[in-house]
Amino acid sequence: MKRLISGSALLMIATVLGIATTAAAFAWLSRAGVAPEQEVAATQRGPVRPAVVVVADVPAGTQLTAKMLEVRDIPEVAYLPGTAAEIPSVVGRVTRYPLISGEQVGTHKLVAEGRTGEGLAFAVPPGMRAVSVSINEVRGAGGLIVPGDRVDVMVHTDYQRLFGPSAVATIVASEEKKQPTVITVLQDVMVLAIGQVTTPPIDGQSDAAALRPDEAAAQPKAASATLAVSATQAQALFFAAQEGTIGLMLRPFGDTTSTRLEPLLRLEPLGPATGAQVRN
16 A cells, blocks of 8 residues: 555656646746747757848849848758848849749859949840941941940931832832932930940949940940840831941930931031031
């Protein structure tokens, strides 16, 4: 009987001690501000490190914003070297490669800090396209146009080739159908490159319309000019380049006005050009 009582007493004491130990552990974890289940999970997965990840898929060439990012605790075994630990350190940087949702943002996946990127693609303003046309010293304003300048684009061709058969249906004389014509196809377009010399990359803060390197030098021997145009303008420019000879008119710095011009079909005596006439 004594042994039975002693065994029951021991079992009761062990139970009480177990409950007390559990309560003490929960109390300590609560004071430490850590939920018990989190502590258990952390113990199971091992040490963790903070890592910046993207919250959605991000294409290459995208400038990162704070809304695209968040910091997550990543198990140390899954942490990639070079991954950013703080969001501000990568905000404003440009992705070199596409990133998928949840992917860690490593510095090797971004364009070098302080630079938007190298190459013409990084100099093309958002929503625009880069199209090149053939030029020489004469058709390129004496070879003095430099990247960042703004120009108007003319094309010299036959009237029929430019406007199509329907435009000359009422013209009887065949020689008139082949009437040489000059028309200004585009006005106020930015020069992205002359030959292989380009404008500075867009950094998200500069005005793309005013980019012009102060140290830009003329390239009189350049055979091409690359212009920033819309997708619709790109078609018109390419069409004109295939149907005739392209010439560029250099605009005064800061002049972004447009003037309605009719196609020139024949030469007529003109008065002297003045600044007032040009502005009108």
